[in-house]
Amino acid sequence: MGKIATVKGTETARISAMVEELMQSDRFYQESLDKSETIELVVSMFEEKKLGEKRRPLDKLDDEELTDIIDFAMTISATAGMLDDLTPEQMERFDTAVEGR
Structure with a gap:
């Protein structure tokens, strides 16, 4: 099993800002996603190493x-x-x- 990383406060703030920016610029995201839940999901996915480059830390x-x-x-x-x-x-x-494809 992979080691769980910890996302620091500064990294969480960075993720939050990017989620906010993406949601403001895309109506589909605004209609489909909850900002707080999305931030929590992205942070947890980085913590579980399900997102990002495994060889490079989030801050890199x-x-x-x-x-x-x-x-x-x-x-x-x-x-x-x-x-x-x-x-x-x-x-x-x-x-x-x-099926018709």
Whole structure:
């Protein structure tokens, strides 16, 4: 099992600022995600080493790299439950469309 890292306060503040910026610039995120829950999720994923470069500590990632990683995590989180909102008829049409590829 991998060692769990600890995300420091300054790193949490950096993540929070980036989540805030991404949410302000993307209406989809605003409608799909809760800011506090998203920050907690991203921090916990870094702590469990499920995000980021395993060879580079969080404090060694530049802003562009970290923003890309957080943006990816937010996109996955925002789209993860989309199919749950479909009616059975919509789900059937979706399945048919996917099978037809």
